[in-house]
Amino acid sequence: MISRIDHIVLTVRDIDRAAGFYSAVLGMQVETFAGGRKALHFGTQxxxxxxxxxxxxxxxxxGSGDLCLxxxxxxxxxxxxxxxRGVSITEGPVAKTGARGPITSIYFNDPDGNLIEVSSYD
Incomplete structure (x- = not known):
């Protein structure tokens, strides 16, 4: 029935600061849509x-978000x-399990405290 995630939403204190972080640190493209809202594009998500x-x-x-990228x-x-880029690591590299099998993950927090896990498949 469900084939993929299209988008998720993060709640932040300052949208421009958050957009700058995700653009500078993770290379996401910032897009303005729907009357001035902001989105971060990467791949097909x-x-x-x-x-x-x-x-x-x-x-x-x-700060309640928890993402694995x-x-x-x-x-x-x-x-x-x-x-x-001055990002403090909270954990990793550490072995975890992703949607398609074993991954190696590194964890850090964005400026709003959301937990970001960036992983690679082994």
Missing amino acids: KINLQTLGQETRNHACI ITDMTPQDLLEHLAL
Whole structure:
């Protein structure tokens, strides 16, 4: 019935700051849509950004996101990339299980405290 995730939404304090982080650190493309809203595009997916209270149909709170993103970079190359951008690592590299099997993951937080896991398939 379900074939893929189209987009997810993160609640952040400052949309421009969040967009800058994801663009500079993870290479996502920032897009403005629907009357000034912002999204982060990568591959065939996107992350929409919202501020607290912008969407009243969900129970959003700042910093509650927990994402796993897949990269083709080696864990060592990813660590070096993140270090050059001043990103503090909270865990990893560590062996985990992804949707398609074993992955190696590195964890860090975005400026709003959302947990970001960047992983590569072994």
